[in-house]
Amino acid sequence: MAELVKEMKQSITPKRGAKPIVEYKDVYKSFGEVEVLKGLNLDIFPGEKVALIGPSGSGKTTIIRMLMTLEQPTSGEIIVDGTDLWHMKKNGKTIPANEKHLREVRGDIGMVFQHFNLFPHMTILENCMTAPIQVKKESKETARERSVEMLEKVGLGDKLDNYPSQLSGGQKQRVAMARALVMRPKIMLFDEVTSALDPELVGEVLEVIRDIAEEGEMAMVLVTHEMDFALEIADRVIFLDDGVIAEQGSASEVLEESDNERLQQFLYRFRS
Amino acid sequence: MEFYFLYMGVIIINAIIEVFPVLMKGIHITITVFILSVIFGYLFAFIAGLCRLSNNIIIRSTTSFYVEIFRGTSLIVQLFWLYYAIPMLFNIGIDNRLMAGVLAISLNYGAYMSEIVRGSILAVDKGQTEASIALNLTRFQRMRLVVFPQALRMMLPEFGNYLIQMLKATSLVSLIGMTDILYHGNILRSTNLSMAPTVYLLLLVFYFIMALPLIFLTRKGEEISKRGVANG
Amino acid sequence: MNINWKWDMFFDAFPFILKGIGVTIGLTFACFLFALVFGFVWVILRRIKFKPINWLVTWTMEFIRSTPPLIQLFFIYYAWPMIPGIGVTLSSITCAILGLGIHFSTYIGEVYRSGIDSVDKGQWEASVALNYSTRQTWLKIILPQAIPPTIPMLGNYLIIMFKEVPLASTIGVVGILALAETYGAEHYRNLEAYTIVALIFLVLSYPSAILINKLERKMNRRFDKNAVMQESKGAVI
CATH class of the missing domain: 1.20.1580.10 (ABC transporter ATPase  like domain)
Structure with a gap:
């Protein structure tokens, strides 16, 4: 059964040749003294489902919050559909993006929050x-x-x-x-959307995400602690540790076959 | 005991026949001052409250200056200053009591209430702004559609309390010679001191009757406010 | 527009007006003390369970609170002596202390009440369990916990009352405002005199407000800390 799932996953893993819809290029982010991201490089492809996992403080939420323009990177570039999100050109010079530019670029991005924020x-x-x-x-x-x-x-x-x-x-x-x-949206961000829910209510929310994922057109980035769910719907699982990508690959590769010690520790805590 | 019933009777009859019609001559002044003060007071409160949240340091510090000056001094001093001192300072012959009275009350309470406006806007959950950014609303739309309506609900109870404070403050305008109910009452008292109890009791009752709807409005505001903060 | 400001007037008026500062500040504290004591009376009266009395007390407080203190002052000063039998003529200062004191006691009473309400229900139950008398419960358990958190709020009322005290000039109390009026009338110059009064108020009330703000934050921290300590103790037991 696991073999079958793995095979299926690989068959729908996105065409790496395609043009990415989001590119993180050497992105750093600090909050005061604390450096949360230390040179992130990450491409996300149209229609791809990406799960970000990792211990708290590893910067996974920060990654999607920067894409939603809720947090500004300290340095580096985030390219959305070919346009630099946080910078704009004016008279040939590159300057920090203004509100208008941000609004133009983030129009294709949607987000669901941990605390709903209805x-x-x-x-x-x-x-x-x-x-x-x-x-x-x-x-x-x-x-x-x-x-x-x-x-x-x-x-x-x-x-x-x-x-x-x-x-x-x-x-x-x-x-x-x-x-x-x-x-x-062309890109949908999910920030620990089940973390604030009572356990018996998690299922109905995951059900909806699964439905959305099956339709397939949207790229989805999920920050999640639901490992089994990540395994089920993600094309790619990314394990973040200490501000960098420590491991990535298809769900089964990362969750079952990796010998990264920190990842094993992390998974052990979740599975026990 | 009987004597006091008799005395109360005299007061009441006195009140109805002699004092009431005299005081009524000033009621429109009191009400005009109150309504104008409320309108301008809220206006100043909103302008100053929003300005204190501005990114522009000049706007912010100018507004803070206004707020601290008016909160740091006393209303009666501001009233006298606006009416007696300002025209002298600029050598202008404006003798507009209504303007001075309304300005003093509304600038004073506007300063106090601007703190409520500012505090309520800051108290709206940050997640609300984030959600509206995620929906790509403009800065102005975020304020108008999401943050402000929620902040307004939080302001209601305090705004109600200040409504009563402003009503009480209208009595001060008699001190700069406006012919409000207190002014007419004072004249009546100075011509016949024995009427003083009737005059001032009736004045207090007048003010209390005007305050009653405001008291109930405030309670209503508290209810709405409690409902409004329910979690989203 | 030319500005008509005379510094010589300012410096001439300053010492004259400053003479009233003792009365203004003294009256503030007298009114405040009166309100502090009378506030307790309201708290006690409101605890009477008998419905009509409770209703009467509540609405009396509401009446005093929502009518202008200026008219209350006039009532005590001009009308009270005219009431046969119980009327007595009082000095302006006494009238001011009574009038403003009673007016603000209704607010202070509410402050006390909020303090008492904020004491945990368990404290009452613990007092019963320890077989304390009612008197002991109040003096040893409830009030020592209820009063300290209200101190910053009371401080705020002190500043508010300071700014209301100039109302007393209308019944002849000679504080800084009354002196400024006198000076202005004598010299036909109100501008500098009233500006001085405004400055004195600002100089005294602004730093006090900052001080009270600090005190408030300090208190909050202290009480939060206590709460945390109690929690952790509870966990150990």
């Missing part, structure tokens, strides 16, 4: 509709139609007019995913 003063339908109307200038009707469709897809079609405070953690996280999906 807007508590809006119904869940409004949570989903706001951005398409405001950012994509869609008509109210279109936005509504697509939001309803997306909420139905995550199984919350009957809760449209509820407020986030009336939902369970798992339901909130499904709304958060629908909210990100209506923006039709």
Whole structure:
């Protein structure tokens, strides 16, 4: 069975020849004195599903937060679809990106957060509709139609007019995913989306992620502690340790065959 | 005991027949000053509160200066300063009591309330801003659609309290000669000192009746606020 | 626009007005002390369980709190002596202490109440378990815990009252504001006189506010620390 899964995985591993949709080039990031990332080089390909694993403080969340422009790299470049995210050209000179540039480049990126971050003063339908109307200038009707469709897809079609405070953690996280999906991102970032959930609610959220992954068009980067889930859906698993990529490869390569000692320790803690 | 019932009777009859109509002559001034002070007070509070969050250090420090000056001195001193000193300082002959009164009250309470505006905006969870960045909203949209509506709910109870404070403060405008209810009351008292108990009791009752809706409004605000902070 | 400011006036008026500072500060502390003591009276009255009394006390507090202190001062100064039988004529200073003291006691009472409410329920239960008398419970257990956290809030009220004290000039208390009015009237120059008053208030209240802010942060830390210590002790047991 494991062999079969492995074979299947390899067959859908992305074409390394294709042009990457995201490139990290020698990225460093410090918070004050603490250096979290020490020269990260990473390419992500269109449609690829990448799982980032590693001990806390290894910088995995920082990686996706920099891509979402929530955190600025100390040095290095992040290229999104051929454009430098954090720098722009002006009069032939390269200068730090302004808000306008950031907005242009991050338009294809969506994110789901550990603590949901739903807007508590809006119904869940409004949570989903706001951005398409405001950012994509869609008509109210279109936005509504697509939001309803997306909420139905995550199984919350009957809760449209509820407020986030009336939902369970798992339901909130499904709304958060629908909210990100209506923006039709090409890259979707998941920041420990099941960590804040009660154990019995994790399954329903993973179910939705699995559905999204199976559709296949979107690149997905998951920061996760769900090892078995990573094994199941990720094309590539990346183990981060001490600010660098310590090990990467297909899920089975990394999770089962690697002899990296730190990785073994890390996995041991999770499997016990 | 009987004597006091009789005395209370005299006060009440006095109040209704003689004092009430006189005080009513000033009610429109009191209410005008109150409404204008509230409008401008909130306006100053929002402007100053937002300015104190600005990235521009000049805007920030100028606003801080305003806030500290008005919080550090007393309202009655500000009122006198605006009415008596400012025209002298600039050699201008403006003798606008209404403007001085409203400006003093609204600048003073605007300074206090700007702290609430600032604090509430800062108290909105950072995750809300992050989520709206992830949805690619503009800076202005983030403030208008996500942060501000949530901050506003947090401001409501304190804003209600300051509504009552501002109402109380309107009584000061009689000191610069505005003909509000207290002014008329004082004139009545100075012509007939024995009416003083009736006059001031009635004035207090007047103010309390005006405060009642504000008290209930404040409680309502507290309820809404409690509902608003429910976790998203 | 030419600015009409006279430094000689400023320096002439300064010593004259400063003479009132003793009265202003003294009155502030007198009012504050009165409010501190009277605040307790409200706390005790509010603890009466009998419904009509409780209702009466609550609304009396609400009445005093939501009507202007200026009119309350006028009432005590002008109206009180006119009430037959119980009316007495009081000096302006006494009226100011009574008027402002009572007005702010309703706020101070609320501060005490919040302090008492913040004491953990378990403390009451522990006192019962140790068979303390009601008096002992209050004096030895509840108040020592309830009062210290309220000190910064009380400090804030001290500053607020300091800024309300000039109201007393309207009933003839001669503090800095009254002296400034006198000076202004005598010299037909209000500008420098009122500016001096504003400056004195600023110089005194701004540093006090900063001091209280610091105290507040220090207290918060101390009490958080206590909480953590209690927790860890609990864990050991």
